[in-house]
Amino acid sequence: xxxxEMLDVRKTYPSGDVEIVALEHASLSVxxxxxxxxxxPSGSGKTTLISIAGGLLGPSSGQVRVGDEEITxxxxxxxxxxxxxxxxxxxxxxxxxxxxxxxxxxxxxxAFSRRDGKAAKERxxxxxxELGLAGRMGNLPGQLSGGERQRxxxxxxxxxxxxxxxxxxxxxxxxxxxxxxxMELIVSEVKQRGTAAVIVTHDPRMTHYADRTxxxxxxxxxx
Ligand SMILES: Nc1ncnc2c1ncn2[C@@H]1O[C@H](COP(=O)(O)OP(=O)(O)OP(=O)(O)O)[C@@H](O)[C@H]1O
Ligand SMILES: [Mg+2]
Numbered sequence: 001x002x003x004x005e006m007l008d009v010r011k012t013y014p015s016g017d018v019e020i021v022a023l024e025h026a027s028l029s030v031x032x033x034x035x036x037x038x039x040x041p042s043g044s045g046k047t048t049l050i051s052i053a054g055g056l057l058g059p060s061s062g063q064v065r066v067g068d069e070e071i072t073x074x075x076x077x078x079x080x081x082x083x084x085x086x087x088x089x090x091x092x093x094x095x096x097x098x099x100x101x102x103x104x105x106x107x108x109x110x111a112f113s114r115r116d117g118k119a120a121k122e123r124x125x126x127x128x129x130e131l132g133l134a135g136r137m138g139n140l141p142g143q144l145s146g147g148e149r150q151r152x153x154x155x156x157x158x159x160x161x162x163x164x165x166x167x168x169x170x171x172x173x174x175x176x177x178x179x180x181x182x183m184e185l186i187v188s189e190v191k192q193r194g195t196a197a198v199i200v201t202h203d204p205r206m207t208h209y210a211d212r213t214x215x216x217x218x219x220x221x222x223x
Pocket of ligand 1: 041047
């Protein structure tokens with residue numbers, strides 16, 4: 001069973017009197033253990049696609065399945081619960097809680113999981129260390145660089161061992177010397193835990209970590 005299956009997904013946004021077609025006939029299947037890089041020009045539908053894959057947006061038509069769960073007809077409440085259980089998102093615009101430290105930004109999501117406090121703290125510290133942030137755990141987001149904030153967001157997305165990791169262009173987190181270390185962490189989480197990942201990126205250094213690259217142009221996918 002694929003970890004993610006999108007079948008003939010269409011997504012339109014209302015825009016005044018017209019409709020913007022952001023996705024058309026989008027079908028994508030991602031296996032467990034698989035990392036797919038999603039590449040395409042600005043406005044081609046990348047963020048829309050991963051938002052629908054992770055249940056953050058509903059498709060206008062088509063089907064979305066994550067593991068054994070068909071999420072297509074879910075209510076907003078069901079989607080919120082689904083995302084919390086199964087999905088780790090890293091957004092283009094990093095949205096950390098500004099009054100919590102880097103470490104607390106990871107721990108705050110674990111409050112919803114089964115992990116006990118000590119195990120959660122150990123995992124959060126290990127993730128931040130592997131992300132090159134060992135010395136920054138006590139800093140507030142405002143005291144971190146943009147790339148450091150993106151790396152905290154990656155740690156937060158991995159915190160609860162999601163089945164599906166969705167990453168939207170974490171460019172500045174990855175264009176440093178640490179980029180390879182960050183990608184290796186994502187790869188090891190995917191391969192060890194049987195997770196699936198879709199990573200939006202233009203960076204050839206990152207696509208090289210992916211098992212497969214899928215291109216998107218004007219809302220249409222091509223291998
Ligand atoms: N909320 C919205 N309302 C109306 N149109 C939208 C909305 N969100 C996205 N769009 C439009 O849908 C299309 C796809 O947008 P999307 O954000 O998925 O592109 P993208 O590939 O992620 O681009 P970028 O690389 O710039 O992040 C674009 O034409 C965009 O203007
Ligand atoms: Mg985008």
